[in-house]
Amino acid sequence: MSRQVQRIRTPEEDELASKLQELSSLEGRLAQGELDLATLGGVLESLEIRYRRIVGTKYLELDTINAAIAEILAARQPSDEQARADARQAYARAEQTAKETEDAALSRKVEAFSPTPRLRELYRSLAKMIHPDLAVDKRDQGRRTWVMAEVNRAYREGDVNRLEAILTEWQSSPDAIEGEDVPSRLVRTIRMIARVRTRLAQIELEMQAMVESDLHALRQKCLDAAEAGKDLLQEMADKVGAEIRAAKASLESLGVTDPRERADIE
Numbered sequence: 001m002s003r004q005v006q007r008i009r010t011p012e013e014d015e016l017a018s019k020l021q022e023l024s025s026l027e028g029r030l031a032q033g034e035l036d037l038a039t040l041g042g043v044l045e046s047l048e049i050r051y052r053r054i055v056g057t058k059y060l061e062l063d064t065i066n067a068a069i070a071e072i073l074a075a076r077q078p079s080d081e082q083a084r085a086d087a088r089q090a091y092a093r094a095e096q097t098a099k100e101t102e103d104a105a106l107s108r109k110v111e112a113f114s115p116t117p118r119l120r121e122l123y124r125s126l127a128k129m130i131h132p133d134l135a136v137d138k139r140d141q142g143r144r145t146w147v148m149a150e151v152n153r154a155y156r157e158g159d160v161n162r163l164e165a166i167l168t169e170w171q172s173s174p175d176a177i178e179g180e181d182v183p184s185r186l187v188r189t190i191r192m193i194a195r196v197r198t199r200l201a202q203i204e205l206e207m208q209a210m211v212e213s214d215l216h217a218l219r220q221k222c223l224d225a226a227e228a229g230k231d232l233l234q235e236m237a238d239k240v241g242a243e244i245r246a247a248k249a250s251l252e253s254l255g256v257t258d259p260r261e262r263a264d265i266e
Contacts, residue, residue: 015186019186019189020189023192026193026197027128030128030199032124033199033207034127035120035123035124037207038123040207040211042113042155042156043112043113044215046113047112047218047222050233052101054233054234056097056101058240059097059101060097062240063097064098065244065247065248066247069254070083070086070089070090071090071091072254073254115155119158122163123151126163126166129171130148130170133195133196134192150162154166
């Protein structure tokens with residue numbers, strides 16, 4: 001009667017199993033971190049676009065009028081270098097506001113970014129599976145970086161179908177099959193763990209920068225206003241509207257009705 005000999009795992013195999021378990025845990029943290037970062041980024045981007053459309057258009061009108069006033073005053077005081085500098089600065093500010101407002105107008109986003117549970121689930125699964133820091137070599141990292149960029153784009157656009165297609169394509173790829181000897185896998189796993197830990201630290205810094213930004217502060221004010229039944233962005237737009245009316249009155253007192261007519265101060 002033969003006895004089946006139980007194979008004893010080598011120290012390298014034990015270490016690999018331990019490292020793979022550690023990596024699996026870190027992959028979950030990494031996927032969640034990337035999800036949180038992408039979600040907050042999408043929320044703030046959406047708020048910025050809404051701000052530009054609702055309030056920024058008003059500031060564009062106000063800056064255009066103020067630039068016209070500054071240029072008229074400079075033209076009437078040709079020897080006043082400060083007035084000329086103020087006029088050029090006012091016009092540059094109006095141009096910058098115009099660019100920011102135009103960028104917001106071209107964006108497809110209108111509503112506040114609010115990802116569905118399915119969208120979040122797909123993103124988290126893809127981030128855990130595709131993340132560039134889980135690459136085995138430079139070539140693999142480049143491919144993962146490109147695909148992850150597509151994942152981020154689809155997530156921010158709320159495109160569930162695109163995320164599902166990426167997931168299906170990745171799972172059916174021959175590259176998804178793993179192999180190789182234990183020592184090589186152990187070294188690769190250790191390096192992956194190091195890269196993932198580095199990325200987690202980067203995510204923490206990026207999240208902190210977002211949370212400390214003026215845009216995040218504006219978001220909190222909008223949320224507080226909404227709880228009180230108020231629309232903060234519309235209130236801000238109305239306030240700028242009052243400044244516009246006052247600026248128009250000042251412009252008309254200078255004998256000009258169209259702020260787009262520039263005085264020659266060069």
